[in-house]
Amino acid sequence: MRILLVEDERRLANVVKKGLTEEGFAVDIAYDGEEGKYLAESEEYDLIILDITLPKADGITICKELRKKNIKTPILMLTARATLEEKVIGLDSGADDYITKPFAYLELRSRIHALIRRSKGESSPTLSVADLELDPIKHLLTRNGKPITLTPKEFSVLELLLRHKDEVVSRTMIIEHVWDYNFDSMSNVVDVFLAAIRRKVDKGAKVKLIHTLHGVGYKISESI
Secondary structure, three states: OEEEEEOOOHHHHHHHHHHHHHOOOEEEEEOOHHHHHHHHHHOOOOEEEEEOOOOOOOHHHHHHHHHHOOOOOOEEEEEOOOOHHHHHHHHHOOOOEEEEOOOOHHHHHHHHHHHHHHHOOOOOOOEEEOOEEEEOOOOEEEEOOEEOOOOHHHHHHHHHHHHOOOOOEOHHHHHHHHOOOOOOOOOOHHHHHHHHHHHHHHOOOOOOOEEEEOOOEEEEOOOO
């Protein structure tokens, strides 16, 4: 999953990015409102973490403008303002949730997962197909009850496929949602990752779940 973090406190931004990247998220950082707004409008994100107090453009204004342009990406507002009135203003601007600074990283992570799950209409915290089950929060993957170890990035690719179970996911879509702004889209790294995931998930299984549709993309399904 790919996240945009708009935060001018560089130390905080770098700490949050480090934590999320270690869990497999792709994270782009904008240190001011103008850059944040530009990225939010020009790139595909699964979630935007948006500070209210920013140089060049504040978070409330950015949030309102994104919603006016029908950008429906979930927005988690960061605020140092703890009053009820200020929180209501943030939510009324179009934000989906807020968290008050200072915050515990585990709370931030939980809110991120909850917002992504809600935005995709998922009622269960786990994703599954056939006997394969993935838990994004606990970062666990099992097939037929047996644990499978994936790297954080492999986990993110598989999570994306499961969120689009029975649908074709193009190579471009994988790049946009799993890698950050600096990724070299001309490389074959997506194919390498899919080959590695397939070996771990389908090896020895009677039913193959990961399918390649040549020239189109990939699909996870019990049938092609």
